Amino acid sequence: MTALPTLETAPQAPADTAPRAGRRPRARTLLLVPALLFLALLVVAAAAPGLFTGAAPNATHPLQALRPPGAGHWFGTDQLGRDLYTRVVYGTRLSLLLGAGSTALSVLAGAALGLTAGLGGRVADQVLMRLADVLLALPPILLALLAVAVLGSGTVNVALAIAAAFAPGYARIVRAETLVVRRSGYVEAATTLGLSRAALIRRHVVPNALGPLLVLATVGFGSSLIAASGLSFLGLGPQPPTAEWGAMLDQGRDFLQTAWWLGIFPGAAITLTALVVNIVGRQAQARFTRRTGR
Amino acid sequence: MSRLSRRPVPLVAATAAVLLAAACGSGSGSGGSTSSTPVSGGSLTYAVDTEPVSWDIDVSQQDITGSIQRNVFDSLVFQDDKGQFHPWLASSWTVAKDLRTYTFHLRKGVTFTDGTPFNAQAVKTNFDRIVDPATTSQYAAGLLGPYSGTKVVDAYTVEVSFTKAFAPFLQAASTPYLGFYSPAAIAKYGSKLGAGGPADVGTGPFVFSSYTKGQSAVLTRNPKYDWAPATDSHQGPAYLDKLTYRFLSQDSVRVGALRSGQVQVAKSVPPADVKTLTPGSGLTVISKQAPGGVYNLVLNASRGPFTDQRVREAVQRGINVDADVKSVYFGAYQRAWSPLSPATAGYDSALTGTWPYDPKLADRLLDQAGWTARDSSGYRTKDGKRLSLVWPLMPQNLVSQQHDILGQAVQADLKKLGIQVERPRQDVGTFVKQLFGGKDDISDYSWARADPDVLRLYFNSAETPAKGGANGTFIKDADLDAWTEQGQTTLDPAARATFYTQVQKRAVDLSLVVPMYVVSSVYGASTHAHGITADANTWLEFHDAWLGK
Numbered sequence: 001m002t003a004l005p006t007l008e009t010a011p012q013a014p015a016d017t018a019p020r021a022g023r024r025p026r027a028r029t030l031l032l033v034p035a036l037l038f039l040a041l042l043v044v045a046a047a048a049p050g051l052f053t054g055a056a057p058n059a060t061h062p063l064q065a066l067r068p069p070g071a072g073h074w075f076g077t078d079q080l081g082r083d084l085y086t087r088v089v090y091g092t093r094l095s096l097l098l099g100a101g102s103t104a105l106s107v108l109a110g111a112a113l114g115l116t117a118g119l120g121g122r123v124a125d126q127v128l129m130r131l132a133d134v135l136l137a138l139p140p141i142l143l144a145l146l147a148v149a150v151l152g153s154g155t156v157n158v159a160l161a162i163a164a165a166f167a168p169g170y171a172r173i174v175r176a177e178t179l180v181v182r183r184s185g186y187v188e189a190a191t192t193l194g195l196s197r198a199a200l201i202r203r204h205v206v207p208n209a210l211g212p213l214l215v216l217a218t219v220g221f222g223s224s225l226i227a228a229s230g231l232s233f234l235g236l237g238p239q240p241p242t243a244e245w246g247a248m249l250d251q252g253r254d255f256l257q258t259a260w261w262l263g264i265f266p267g268a269a270i271t272l273t274a275l276v277v278n279i280v281g282r283q284a285q286a287r288f289t290r291r292t293g294r
Numbered sequence: 295m296s297r298l299s300r301r302p303v304p305l306v307a308a309t310a311a312v313l314l315a316a317a318c319g320s321g322s323g324s325g326g327s328t329s330s331t332p333v334s335g336g337s338l339t340y341a342v343d344t345e346p347v348s349w350d351i352d353v354s355q356q357d358i359t360g361s362i363q364r365n366v367f368d369s370l371v372f373q374d375d376k377g378q379f380h381p382w383l384a385s386s387w388t389v390a391k392d393l394r395t396y397t398f399h400l401r402k403g404v405t406f407t408d409g410t411p412f413n414a415q416a417v418k419t420n421f422d423r424i425v426d427p428a429t430t431s432q433y434a435a436g437l438l439g440p441y442s443g444t445k446v447v448d449a450y451t452v453e454v455s456f457t458k459a460f461a462p463f464l465q466a467a468s469t470p471y472l473g474f475y476s477p478a479a480i481a482k483y484g485s486k487l488g489a490g491g492p493a494d495v496g497t498g499p500f501v502f503s504s505y506t507k508g509q510s511a512v513l514t515r516n517p518k519y520d521w522a523p524a525t526d527s528h529q530g531p532a533y534l535d536k537l538t539y540r541f542l543s544q545d546s547v548r549v550g551a552l553r554s555g556q557v558q559v560a561k562s563v564p565p566a567d568v569k570t571l572t573p574g575s576g577l578t579v580i581s582k583q584a585p586g587g588v589y590n591l592v593l594n595a596s597r598g599p600f601t602d603q604r605v606r607e608a609v610q611r612g613i614n615v616d617a618d619v620k621s622v623y624f625g626a627y628q629r630a631w632s633p634l635s636p637a638t639a640g641y642d643s644a645l646t647g648t649w650p651y652d653p654k655l656a657d658r659l660l661d662q663a664g665w666t667a668r669d670s671s672g673y674r675t676k677d678g679k680r681l682s683l684v685w686p687l688m689p690q691n692l693v694s695q696q697h698d699i700l701g702q703a704v705q706a707d708l709k710k711l712g713i714q715v716e717r718p719r720q721d722v723g724t725f726v727k728q729l730f731g732g733k734d735d736i737s738d739y740s741w742a743r744a745d746p747d748v749l750r751l752y753f754n755s756a757e758t759p760a761k762g763g764a765n766g767t768f769i770k771d772a773d774l775d776a777w778t779e780q781g782q783t784t785l786d787p788a789a790r791a792t793f794y795t796q797v798q799k800r801a802v803d804l805s806l807v808v809p810m811y812v813v814s815s816v817y818g819a820s821t822h823a824h825g826i827t828a829d830a831n832t833w834l835e836f837h838d839a840w841l842g843k
Contacts, residue, residue, distance in 0.1 A: 060706040062617035079622055079696075080703050153719045235690030239717045241702040250690075251699065254545040258566045 035279040042273060046093040055083045057090035057243045066259050076261035078251065084261060088269050091243040095270070098159055098237070098244075099225030099277075105163030106224070107217045110170020111210060117171065118178025118209070119201060129175065132168040140165040141227055145234075153236040162227045166220060173216060177209035184208075215288045218281035222274040229270045245270045332528065332825060336841035337536040340834070341548040341557040343694045345541040347722065349490035349505070351471050352424045355433035355762065357742050360470040361833040362539055365513055367473025367496035370398055370417070371464055372523050373744065375830035377639060377787075379464050382523045383412065383474070383497065393459035393783060396467075400450040404521050406476035408495045414452040418444040419477040421454065428485075436751060436762040437466035439782065459783035461790070462747035469743070473498075497521070499532040499837045511539040522837055527825065533840035543691040552577060552818045558841070559826065559834065562694060563818040565626035571818045578821055581626070584813040584832040585638040586748045587741035587764065588630040589697075591704070591808040594735050596768035599681055604663040606805035609683075610649060612656030612711045618703035619811045622696055626816065630809035632798045633752060637812075637830070639787060640746035640794035645802055656711050665712070674712035682714040685736035688725055697738060700810065730760035737766040740813045744830050746794040750778035753801055767806040774800055 045052055061081030069076040075084035117128040135143060140162075147161030181187060187204050195203070231237055232246025233253075240247070245266040252262030346359040351367060354360070370384040384398040404412040421444045424434045435441075439460045445453040456463070466472055475487065476495040483493040490505035499522065500513035519531045540557060542548040545564045552560040553575070563571065563579060571577040591613075599605045619629045628636075631645045660666075665674040665681045674681040687698060705715045715736070720728065728734050741748050741764050748764075750757060755770040757763020774797060781793040801807055815832035825838040 058702075058706055058709065060618075060621075060703055062614065062621035062703070065621040079699055080618075080706065081621060152721070235687075235693075235719060239687070239719060240698060241705050254564055254696075255566060256546060257570065 029283070031279050032283050035276045038272070038276045039280060042092055042096060042276075045089050046096045049090045049093065052089045053083070053086045055086040057087045058082065058241045066255075068259075069261050075265040076259070078248075078259075078262055079255075084248075084265055087243040087248060088245070088265050091245045091248060091266065091269070094155070094238060094242065095225065095229065095245045095273070098155065098162075098228035098232075099221050099273075102159040102162035102166070102228060103217055103221045103224045105159060106166040106220070107170055107213060109163060109167040110172075111174050111213060113167065113171035114174025114176075115178055115201075115206065115209070117175040118182065119205065125175070128171065132171050135168040136172065140169075140223070141230060144227055144231060145236075148231060148236045155238045158228055158231045158237050161231065162224050165227065166224060170213060170216070170220070174209055174213055177212055178205060181205050181208040212288065215281070215285045218284055219278060220281075222277040222281065225277070226270065226274050332533050332838075332840040333842070334533045334840070335535050336533075337538065338534050338559065338823060338836070338839060338841060339538040339540055339557040340559040340836075341540045341542045341551050341561065343543055343545070343548065343562045344692060345508070345543075346490070348488035349494060350429075350485075350488035351473055352420070352429055352431055352434045352475075353488055354471075357833075361831075362511060362513075363473065363494070363496075363502075364470040364498070364833060365500040365537065365836055366494060366498040366502045367470050367475075368404075368498050368521065369469065369473050370400075370467045372525075373465055373468045373830070374525060375744075377744075379468065380523050380525060382468075383521065387464075389464075389785070393461050393463075393785065394456045396454045396463055397447070398452050398454070400452065401521055402450055404497055405518060406474075406478070406495050406497050407501045407516050407518075408476050408478055410476050410478050412474060412497050413449050414446040415449075416474055416477050417452045417454075418446055419480060420474045421472075423475075423480060424472070432762045434471040434762075436757065437462075437469060437471055439463070439466070461782045461785050462745050465743075465745040465747070500537055509541060511541075513537040513539075519837075527838045532837050533825070534836060537836050537839075543694070549818065552820070555820070558820040558823045560818045561815070561834075563816045564696070565624040565816070567818075568624075568626060568816060573821060576821050578819055579816060580819070580828060581814050581816045582828050582832045583628070583635060583637040584740070584742045584815060585635050585745075585830060586743040586813075587633055587739070587752055588635050588812050589695075589738065589740040589810045590630075590633050590752075591810060592737045592739065592752075592764075592766035593806055593808070594732060594737070594766060594768050595804075595806060596732055598735055599663075599665075599683065600735055602663050603805060604659040605665070605681075608656040608659040608663070608711065609708065609713065610802075610805040610808045611652045611659070612713075613704050613707045613808055614651045614653075615808070615810055616651060618700060618707065622700045622703060623811065627811040627814055630812050631802075633801055633807045633809050634746060634749060634794070634798055635812050638744060638746055638748070640781075640791040642795040642798040644795075645798060649802060653707075653711065660711060660713075668712060671714075672709075672712060673714045680714060681712060682716060683708075683735040684716050684718070684733075685738070686725055686728060686734055687717045687719045689719065689721060692722070695813075701738070729766065730758070732758070732766075732768045734766070738810075739764065739766075742813070742831055746790065746797075747778075747781060749794055749797045749801075750781065753797060753806065754778045767801075769804065769806055771800070771804065 064077050064081040065079050067073050067077040073083050075088060077083055113128055117125045143165035144161040147164045148157060151157040151160060182205060190200055190204060229246030232244050233250045237247055238244050248266035249263055255262045342358060344358045346354060346356055348354040349359060351363050368383050370382060371379045372382045373379050383401055383404060385401045387396060387398045389396050400414060406412060423429055424431050424438055425441050440457040442455045442457045447453055473496060479493060479495040487493055491502060494502040499516055499519045501516050503512045503514045505511045514536050515532050515534060517531050522529055542551060548560045549563060549567050551557045568579055571579050593600050593606045595601060615629050619627060632642050634641050660674060665676045667675045669675050669680055701717060708715050729737055741751060751764040753765060753774040755775050757765040759766055777793045777797045781790050784790055819826060822842050824842050825840050827835045827838060829835055
């Protein structure tokens with residue numbers, strides 16, 4: 001992807017970024033390093049959970065049921081004596097995959113729809129955007145629930161449902177970016193120079209319009225992760241005994257009074273991951289804004 | 295699925311003593327203890343964990359439907375927890391020697407809450423409706439067994455006939471599923487009765503005022519009620535003005551609502567919370583073992599790997615029932631050894647300890663059955679096919695008693711043997727279709743009914759789920775068929791026990807079921823709620839209930 005270099009060749013000079021260069025970026029940077037470290041840790045845990053724990057996530061030990069956190073079981077054990085730390089670690093992969101997969105799907109769908117609306121003429125634009133307006137009027141989680149009701153539960157369907165729920169938002173942003181780019185001086189210049197429409201779209205419109213989208217997607221990843229955990233919490237996600245944070249939170253729900261650790265650790269995992277992804281996403285957004293003035 | 299008794303099983307021991315004193319010593323002045331005198335009025339809210347799919351007592355097979363509608367519908371007879379039958383809507387009855395004809399003399403002066411009279415024609419209309427295929431009865435039709443028809447002898451006498459001897463009929467007739475709709479309501483609403491609400495017109499102590507799906511069902515006092523069974527502690531209308539059922543599927547929400555006083559009674563208090571409900575907190579607990587079928591894993595012997603008895607036995611012996619039940623329920627529930635609950639007549643205690651956990655034996659059995667190879671995930675294979683069993687999960691709001699968690703323990707046990715258990719989550723429609731079609735390998739359910747005839751529903755080849763039975767094993771076994779049918783042909787308890795003992799042993803020997811635990815109802819209640827009684831079926835009764843200060 002060559003979004004940024006292309007952008008820098010734009011005839012318009014980036015807006016003055018000086019007023020933004022206060023103390024806030026520095027504070028952001030301070031948080032960025034631990035956030036990136038934690039994110040890296042999550043990725044490693046997702047790729048190779050065996051590096052963090054020697055135990056098996058689904059192995060039951062009835063005699064060790066509901067042990068509080070302590071030596072041997074850092075996060076305690078659940079009703080069946082399964083090590084909660086191990087299950088949280090093993091849950092990373094599915095939880096991240098659900099968040100990332102659904103985000104990627106919704107970005108792809110949103111981009112396709114947004115570009116079609118932005119470039120496809122008035123009729124396509126009106127139809128697609130009114131449809132998006134309707135969908136945007138509903139909270140994404142409600143749309144996702146509707147989609148799961150139609151598709152049925154399961155890991156893949158949850159990803160599809162969330163993608164469908166968030167796609168209209170992305171479509172709207174892509175369309176707006178497309179229109180801005182299409183009417184910009186450099187595109188007009190390129191048109192004047194006789195570049196074909198297809199080449200114009202490929203070389204100028206798409207890369208420039210998608211740049212902001214990728215940044216937004218990073219932030220959107222956090223929302224998708226939370227939505228996926230939410231659906232899973234409602235029992236619509238992966239089938240048991242698969243370790244997944246949302247499903248684990250659901251299991252811990254009835255034990256908040258008697259075994260708090262069952263809910264706290266999976267809940268903290270979801271919260272921290274969403275937080276960290278947001279910090280990284282906002283930082284990327286800020287840098288992008290500074291460079292492009294948008 | 296029956297209520298056998300209106301004999302009070304008081305929630306609070308102290309209340310029991312007080313009530314007893316009040317019952318025995320009327321006119322003794324009762325020494326100024328005002329709290330011992332039931333007071334009329336007030337509104338009681340009861341939080342339950344599941345919600346009826348159909349409210350139609352003639353259609354539904356759910357316990358929750360029967361237990362709520364019990365307040366709205368009366369039966370011909372009722373059975374106390376000693377197994378004795380008492381007059382209710384029938385003031386007397388005779389049973390023909392061949393057990394094929396039952397003659398009931400109905401109580402006079404009973405009216406439905408729409409004002410129409412309860413009479414012989416009403417009995418006939420209701421029973422005929424149950425067996426009408428258009429009703430699609432999932433349970434009541436099974437309770438009527440070999441029903442051949444009802445004859446109206448005169449306005450208050452009916453003869454109910456069967457094509458063959460049918461001993462369990464009195465017990466069946468005591469269940470709410472054979473209760474009586476107003477024939478006017480049947481004519482007017484027909485198939486819409488399943489929707490609940492004011493259309494459901496009965497003769498019971500309460501009127502079904504309104505139903506809001508997903509939230510609540512509101513019952514109000516039937517002011518004309520004057521035909522309670524003699525064993526109730528009072529006659530006449532119920533004390534409560536209003537009885538509200540709240541559907542709160544989340545255990546923590548139900549217990550929380552009880553603690554905060556939003557509800558006065560809560561069903562299915564999780565074992566982990568039991569010790570936190572103390573009289574000091576104004577709350578108390580009652581626990582009672584339910585009769586009927588225990589919580590069984592039912593193995594479908596008609597399909598896939600389970601057609602081989604060795605695989606079934608491997609599963610039966612490879613599940614660590616003791617440890618799993620103990621860890622999920624904190625010892626609150628007793629593990630089961632028979633498909634029949636110890637609280638049921640004819641229970642075979644000799645099965646205790648006869649099929650202990652034995653993973654080594656299970657491994658050997660699977661080897662013998664030819665499941666010797668292993669795939670990369672460690673599961674057994676035969677001819678390149680993985681040993682995988684399908685055990686679907688209901689939608690989450692219909693899963694109760696931590697059965698999903700217990701299921702995970704079973705999955706883990708069987709994984710150790712190299713058996714994969716898949717638990718796809720299905721919507722109700724798919725779930726029922728799969729189960730009725732015999733497309734699952736494992737299904738799991740208990741079946742509350744205070745008669746060993748429940749074993750016929752579990753193991754008679756005619757009683758498939760699609761026909762209103764509970765035979766998820768889909769077994770066709772001549773002995774099981776014969777014994778469960780012979781059990782219907784006699785009223786002699788000893789003879790019946792012989793038949794049903796054989797059935798229990800054979801079912802375990804054939805590894806058709808893995809009995810898991812004896813279902814016990816655990817309720818939490820406010821100490822201000824008095825006179826609430828659990829029947830032998832463990833369902834709560836509210837005719838005698840009242841609210842104190």
